[in-house]
Amino acid sequence: MKSNLALSWRALTIYITLCLIFCVVLFRIFSIQINDRDFLDSKGKRMLLATREISALRGGIYDRNNFPLAVSIIQYNLFALRSFSQNDYQAINLIVPLKKTFKQIDGLNRKSLIFSNLDFAQYEQIKNLRIDAIEIESFQKRYYPLGEQVAPLIGFAGRDGQGLEGIENILNNQLSGIAGKEMITKNASRKPQVITSASPGKTFHLTIDSRIQFYTFKHLSRFIMANKAKGGSAIVLDNHSGEILAIASYPSYNPNSPSRMIQRNRALVDAFEPGSIIKPLVLAKGIDLGIISLDQVIDTSPGFISLSNRKISDPRNYGKLSFKEIIEKSSQVGASKLALLIGVDGLTSSYKSFGLTKPSNLLFPGLAYGTINTRPNISDHEIASLGFGYSMTASALQLAQAYSVFANDGYLKDFKIFKNDGEVYKQRVISKTTASQILLALESVVAKGTGTLAAIPGHVVAGKTGTSHKTSARGGYDKSKYISSFAGIAPLSSKRLTIFVSVEEPGLNNYSGGAVAAPLFAAISKDVLNYLDE
DSSP, rough: OHHHHHHHHHHHHHHHHHHHHHHHHHHHHHOOOHHHHHHHHHHHHHEEEEEEEEEOOOOOOTTTTOOOEEEEEEEEEEEEEETHHHHHHHHHHOOOOOOOSSHHHHHSSSSSEEEEEEOHHHOOOOOOOOOOEEEEEEEEEEEOOTTTGGGHHOOOOOOOOOBBHHHHHHHHHHHHOEEEEEEESSSSSOOEEEEEOOOOOEEEEEEOOHHHHHHHHHHHHHHHHTTSSEEEEEEEEEEETTTEEEEEEEEETTTOTTOOOOOOOHHHHHHOOOOGGGGHHHHHHHHOOOOOOOEEEOOOOEEEEEEETEEEEEOOOOEEEEEHHHHHTTOOHHHHHHHHHHHHHHHHHOOOOOTTTOOSOOOOTTTOOOOOOOTTTTHHHHHHHTTTTSSEEEHHHHHHHHHHHHHHHEEOOOOSSSSSSSSSOOOOSOOOOHHHHHHHHHHHHHHHSSSSSGOTTTOOHHHHHHEEEEETTSSEEEEEEEEEEEEEEOTTTTTOOEEEEEEEOOOTTTTSIIIHHHHHHHHHHHHHHHHOOO
């Protein structure tokens, strides 16, 4: 009897224990279902689903006539998945010639690239086959139709789509757009589902004219190679609209090539001592202040002047010259005497009013500002040097904009390069009368002065030559290295264009601004004016 009772109690205990265990397990199951549902769901989705970024289409850069300067082309890569069959292979091979045989693809444990760089037509044809065992991934390729002609200005974007140089770099955030997101099921089909659509980048239109850019770069590169020069730059401005029509820099590079060797934009980031090209700015200040008149005569005899125990000389003794003739013949002695009349404060304020040493409105990385020697106790020789373009630096863009003042009746415009930037800001620098008088002097330079090679058939142009020594790494100036330049207005009848050109380190047999830069100005002006007259 006692034995049966003990067995009953043992059985009851076991049953109760099992019931308790069952209840605990059941409670735990319900607890997991209720409390950990979100965690388990997300973990399950991570095992079954994957997300990937949808690249936003990078915005394009176009010229004033909607010609593409930088565009992104969508291309496609074709992948085979694990369930890829011989029938799939044969169907696709009729559209694109596959380089891999079916045996090389069959039996792979992961997706395999079988064709790269599908064009859109091929993509559409393959997509219409509705094959589940393939996957097509899109990617962007950046293309620059003008290549090296405009590369130092536009720059380029890297393989990751990030702008690395030029305008591509400075506007990278706006060009990049906003990436989207899609979800992929980790099974044989790998069908993507868009979660968030990508927003394309912003498109920009420049004031650059691709035809004018072509002419400018063509002649710049040709002259630099012909003169065995180190490099150079050229800028074309539309005085009427306040727009930049061309900015060329040489040497350049091919932005479409992965092995590109980056070259700086010399027109925007290099500042140099301009030499005699600065003299008309000094003359304009003197006339505008009422200190001198255009036809006033001074004596430059005996062809040199000694200041602070240093000699400044002309190629020969010009004797008595009017200030117009000082510009025409580019007399250093005459410019020195004029600079001393105006004084260092007058020269400094004049240069700054013409936009020198001031940041340009142009968005570009590393833009040069230039400098002016304004140290205390400046010597007479240094003041005279400021009068003929030494002891100061400026960029090609700054000098081009300064010369546009003479074409714009005395107004300095803050030239723009983005078409939709709105109205161009301008401010008066000199009087309209003074601007007209300077143009007479610049016309004389081309007619019978140092710039006769700047003349072009059928048009009257005006401008000024410049030749300056480059500084030496050992101090002072290198007597064998020059920068030749020319700034001019064409044609004088409409005063529409200001064109500035510079050539760095031309050969010693031909290095002056009149011999090297003036004919370069003429070649660019001729083609551009013919194009604008079409």
